[in-house]
Amino acid sequence: MSTQHPSPRVPETLFGDPEAEARWRARFSAPRVSLPGWALDAPDASLYVSNASGVWEIYAWDRSTDTHRQVTDRPNGTMHGTLSPDGEWIWWFDDTDGDEFGSWVREPFAGGAAPEPALPDVPAGYPAGLGLGHRVCAVGVSTDDGSSLYLHRDGRTERFYASEHDAEVAALSRDERLLAIGHSEHGDSRHPALRVVSCDGFDVVAEKWDGEGKGLTALAFSPRPGDSRLLVQHERHEREELLIWDVEADTETELHIDLPGEITGDWYPDADALLIAQFDKGRTRLYRYDLDTATLTSLDSRPGYVGGAAVRPDGSVEYVWSNAAEPPLVRVREPGGEDRVLITPPGERAPGSRPVTDQFVAGPGGDVHALISTPEDGTRPLPTVFLLHGGPHSADEDRFSAYRAVWLDAGFAVVEVNYRGSTGYGSAWRDAIEGRPGLTELEDVAAVHDWAVESGLSDPDRCVVAGASWGGYLTLLALGTQPQRWAAGVAGVPVADYVTAYADEMEPLRAFDRALFGGSPSEVPEVYEKCSPITYVDNVRAPVLVLAGDNDPRCPIRQIENYLDRLAQRKADYAFYRYDAGHGSLVVAETVKQTAIEVDFARRAVGLS
The missing domain is CATH 3.40.50.1820 (Alpha/Beta hydrolase fold, catalytic domain)
Structure with missing residues (x-):
């Protein structure tokens, strides 16, 4: 006993x-919301998580009508969800009572139907990345046997990668031709390598490993169709920085951004600039970095912590900001410089x-x-x-x-x-x-x-x-x-x-x-x-x-x-x-x-x- x-x-x-x-x-019970994500080709369809119901759950937000709808309602909550690029489907990860082991399900953005298995041919496991396109879906699964990566297209699901080592689906190109995966075949999951494969046949397009003790993370492909540039985070100079890797030409450009601390980033929609987040001494600052001129422009975010940021199709930047004294708010900085609160949750602020x-x-x-x-x-x-x-x-x-x-x-x-x-x-x-x-x-x-x-x-x-x-x-x-x-x-x-x-x-x-x-x-x-x-x-x-x-x-x-x-x-x-x-x-x-x-x-x- x-x-x-x-x-x-x-x-x-x-x-x-x-x-x-x-x-x-x-301070705990006041309603809060996360940074909204949105559908790639239907940006009015947005998704966020909130504790408004007393449990952290997924909510849909139709910006065109400014209507909000609670999507999930599970006893122990739901945190992981995303949208199909056409905005028609919400995908969320269905585990059991917080055990993190499960499968992706999907339901209509508009509601009215029960969730259904998103990829019935993919076995349950721990999530290891997801890439959603119009024609292609890539999903990673981790189990006690290692990692398996699957691709679904034309009604057929195929396992294209399996390894005893840790691996993940990292990024899908805008035209859905290329898929980047992170892997640790060299035996070190803390410092992963990258491989890019063709979605048609899974031929290896390019490989990149910086050697022992130096990891690479695929952040995102260029948002332009046909553009094979991949934004990558590296640590070649003893800190996390950025490079752009043209995977089909197998050429790269390290970005020498003169900021202290460590940086990450994402693309602006026209792919001629990057949104830069700098972390230094416990605080985050946001910048725009123009690739043609190598010009860095501060977005004048207040000193504090940015819990996530993304660029909308119109060039506005949405982000979550707080500091130790002030509770978090989801804000938006318009292209003209105006900065305002984007979402005000119901009820009193914390x-x-x-x-x-x-x-x-x-x-x-x-x-x-x-x-x-x-x-x-x-x-x-x-x-x-x-x-x-x-x-x-x-x-x-x-x-x-x-x-x-x-x-x-x-x-x-x-x-x-x-x-x-x-x-x-x-x-x-x-x-x-x-x-x-x-x-x-x-x-x-x-x-x-x-x-x-x-x-x-x-x-x-x-x-x-x-x-x-x-x-x-x-x-x-x-x-x-x-x-x-x-x-x-x-x-x-x-x-x-x-x-x-x-x-x-x-x-x-x-x-x-x-x-x-x-x-x-x-x-x-x-x-x-x-x-x-x-x-x-x-x-x-x-x-x-x-x-x-x-x-x-x-x-x-x-x-x-x-x-x-x-x-x-x-x-x-x-x-x-x-x-x-x-x-x-x-x-x-x-x-x-x-x-x-x-x-x-x-x-x-x-x-x-």
Whole structure:
């Protein structure tokens, strides 16, 4: 019989002040919308996701009549959808209770019919890319056996690629002649190579691999029919930059855009310019780059975070913007320069929060960038929560976060660390964790923790470490390897026992782990042992809260139970919250409940309640 683990307290309220209680909850429940996508040849047909119903679901928006319609309605929500280029069909990914394993279905944009299998001949699996044309559909599927890529045309579906290695459908040319795929046949899914094949016969048109440790990502083909130029992100110069690859001529042009940080981009509709998004020190800025003149023009986006941007057929740029103090809005910048709100969700806008400031701390691998926010009231040194981001190849940004805000409301200072492994600081910084994941990141967290205590910001006896996914993994690892630093830990959907996690997780993550650790657990057992939280579980001294989803394919439940069983054997101070979803929840009420549990657990651990 499995161990019955203690459940955490579920508080009815966090704050005695009704206004404060309503404010933190409203930040989560206020309706929000994502950046709309649109049909390539019917741009009035648009699609977005919203939490307006209380669950994140897909919505259709007919711009010609300004009518909005909820498309999906599933208990655990739906996040992945797109439109056929003619605007007639909505495709969305149908998994089971957040397990990420399923198939694409489709239904009419206008509604009136139940969803149907989009490609009945394609087996279920984890999604690995989708390319929709008028005559051609390409779809990628990942299973425990590896990756399979399929192409459907003229009523017939054909598997044209299969590999034990990670691969994906990356981009379909505008005239539907060419298909770009990303693959890791060289054995490193973290640094993929590219191949372009003909949709008629699947002959290889071109190949590109930049060598060991240098990845390539196909972003989009030119929007002009007959134009075989492919926009590619590369890292030849130790950071993410752009090049244009004419795949039929097999010639390329690196774009030398003089901006700090890292950049990505997309085409303007006439293919003579690119929309550039620059990420630098936790903030995003937008530019137009004219290809003929190599002229870079700022779009004057305010300092903060851009959560997505795209160019409409008329040249206007739609984007989602926020900063730490101001909740997100979907905005549009017209070709003439006017900037306005594009979509106003129903109901009240989410209450704002506090700004973040930058701190650069000397660490063993170089300066570590941290984002610091402090409560409106409070006497230093403050109880402090170190929120460790997931990924690991992600970053904390100057963006609005209802989660960060509630910790501030609860009286904590918040420290977010862009440790080695984070994106936006160059390839060497991102890849510095190879062969020693977890322990490397925690060296940077320790350096920032030392600064926070020595500067007088943080009370050394009231520091909490928290995170979800990779951040949850780092949290458990920190509690075992740095027990003297932490008064409590909150680990959401973590890796807790890496060997068991590897055995149970989805194959794309196994491929990622092999590239990150230098092999599988059978090939480099000592690395997995050294970097696994369960190795250090007997050192854990602080109270620990673990949250996990029953259907999580990324951080599966069995390995978490192994860790909890070890805590139980030691009669450690811990609690476990288990919920019926996958790698997090798309249900707003569930998110609010989990947040209340987490903050209440930490407040009690540091004597704030």
